[in-house]
Amino acid sequence: MTALVVPDRRPCRAESDLWRLPPDGRAAQALRSRVSGQLGDWFLPELGPDLTLIASELAGNAVRYGRPPFWANLHMLTDAGRPESVRLIVADLGPGFDVADVVGSWLPAGTTESARGRGLLLVDALADNWGTAVRAPFCLTWADLATLPRPGRG
Template sequence: MSEIPLVPVHWRFPAHPASVRRARQAVAASLPDDFRPQLGDDLGLLTSELVTNAIRHGTWREDEDRIELVLWPADGHYWLAVSDPGSGKAGHGAGKPQLACPKPESEGGRGLILVDRLATTWTVRPRPTRGTSVVAGLSFPPGG
């Protein structure tokens, strides 16, 4: 008999800055106790960066739009997908999220650089109906 995989955890949050903290707390609370010391901080930071980017660049109406998160373990990784309903706001790098090369005096533009350094792998995928998903994976130790 095959082992039944864990069901992914799914959340929807309003496109509001307060959702960043709520999303980070939800992800941390869903990790098994033995993974929290190893992955909790890194997954929390990935969650914060990706949810912040989704709110800033992929939503239009704070009172109507939602950010979706899915977390699941598979193939030696914890996978986090953060999805937004848009393809980017005009004037904010509309389209696919990309790594930036911010100037030293710039106050922003480093979120995806952090994601790139923390995640084992990550990608950007269009959603089937509308919007964008950023999927990042963090590897976890065998037997952890």
């Protein structure tokens, strides 16, 4: 495997190496470290806190619900030649999931009952956009973060 790709109208300016993740609880920490290092290489360390939390959630979900091998990489997407967003993609051999089903399972604020997809609630709050795509045999889960300040977020 050489790249993980989710179709997008924006061109990809840069792409990280493809990272193979450990098939266990170390996957989240390994991906956080890779993401943090790559953002530093791209001079985008300000995205680190949000994107490393997103990385933890996506890697954890892949290990918890998917099947190995687990892969990940980052893409810098551009608009008119300028960096616009960074996309994290995590892949596994699981069947995937319907985003609408997960979002529909979220309980109202203040509810203490456990609900499926709570980690993805964090992803939804932090990412500018996220979703899933099945590219046989892989399920890809991706999240975008804008490289420029977002209204109400900095």
